[in-house]
Amino acid sequence: MFNFILRRVAVAIPTLLILLVASFWLMQTAPGGPFTSERPLPQQVLDNINAKYGLDDPLWKQLWNYLVGIATEFDFGPSYKYKDRTVNDIIAQGFPVTLTYGIISFLVAVIVGGALGVAAAIRQNSWLDYFAVGVTIGAQVLPNFVMGPILILVFTLWLGWLPGGGWNGGQWQHIIMPVIALSTSYMASIARLTRSSMLEVLRSNFIRTARAKGLPDRTIILRHALKPSLLPVISYLGPAFVGMVTGSFIIDAIFGTGGIGYFYVNSAFNRDYAVMMGLTILLGSMTILFNMVIDILYAWIDPKIRL
């Protein structure tokens, strides 16, 4: 176990470093500095601004200062485009929104997907099974940027039941569609995963033993089969988390929810490098660390993985 953790951390650290250095380097080589505009500023002014933001330091020192700022004060630097705003402000504004609909989508995906998968496996080759398989195939070809518009079309424009966008402080009417759009494909994957692992578990020897003892089906499934068949879902939590973060780009674009994805895409358009870099480093390292924790957790629960 200790070796496994060591190995996993040994992968995570260089990954983090590559992400840091690569995004920093990319931002530096980007054509046009943060203060190039239509009307060129006088050299004196430019020098002063560069000095204020520390852009006249050598590169390694800039990188070092940036990293020290993150490590000691959790300071991701200023936005070059909006003078009164730092990356931290953006995170504080957008992150709670993303987190809210992300966590709800996550729960919906795991609960509904798990239930659907288990039910499909228990009643293999019934209409329920075919329905579940159909849903998983359908969800594969309906990614969130297709799902979102269709939802708006049906529930806002035709039926008029739900507001077509906005966040409004997280009112439930505003959460429903983003959650459906974001969770469907993950729900489908989890359903497929649980279905196949449940089928495998149901054919294994200890289930046969339980049947031979004469235990009722209910007990067999709830007490014996459920836990091992849900195990693979844990390994899917990492990718699902990544999907929720990148999915938020789309959700914010379609529903105007104003989460972190909105700011990321916006800063990409405005070439607001400082914000892009800050968000990339924050979200990227969160992803890497989360994946690492999930892997270790999975190995801890299921010893077969440690090999």
Next chain:
Amino acid sequence: MTDKLVQPFSQKRTAELAENLSAGGEVKGRSLWADARRRFVANRAAMASVVVLVLIFAFSLFGDHVTQFDNETIDWDVMGSVKELGAPSLTNGHWFGFDESGRDLYARVVQGSRISLSVGLVGAFIAVMVGTLYGSVAGFVGGRVDGVMMRLVDIFMSIPYMFVLILLLVVFGRSISMLFVGIGLTAWLDMSRIVRGQTLSLKNREFVEAAVAIGVPTHRIILRHIVPNLLGVVVVYATLLVPQMILTESFISFLGLGVQEPDTSWGALISEGVKSMNYGTLWQLAFPLCFFVITIFCFFFIGDGLRDALDPKDR
């Protein structure tokens, strides 16, 4: 599917075979690929998908010769009142209607299909080439080289690539070639892992051992025994990679960070359709969406069919 697989070994066939053998007749062997083709052709969903996909490819290649309109000319009368004048109609030749700036949507969809499909194919091609080469080298050489190469893949794999892709596009400009390279280079990692695993397991299989024992030269072993077995897996994953590439490209283009005007792709067209959805010009969303969804569907079905046909475990 399964009952079709069992059929050749049904009692009647076995009896026929036995009779044939006792009569001294020659049994014609079936090659790996002939076998796979037979299975694939028997898979109705996959065959239907092939037909539909061929039609979509034909549409993207020759579709612009059928219509009298091109994808650039703006109809100034229609622009601004697209809802009233721009609806799809068979009489005026604008089969798919107009887009928001008064261009013929049919021509635009042809153009978008061309770009989306080529991003999918080229991206998958890059990924397959790099991945197969990398994976087979790691698998064959083995030892420390293999360890280092695969650790590197682990590291690359845990970098959240969507961020990197967007960073690349922002820094180096939003061009199609950047999109090709960016998408292709992030997708080869899975491929290399799969190929390496296959190579490793093939290296120690009995048939390779047998070939070595009877003195078959190494290059013939690789060509006749390893590559055909590897090819099946590569083909299956390549087919499944294409829709993934198309999805990624559409994702990026939907955000507006991918292909730029006057070029377009399914993702960009869907995005435009969504923006104008509120004005009631639904055809702008419906047509690109249909092409997108049907294509992805077809690729998945074909990939599934190929996997069923080529997976050696099935035999």
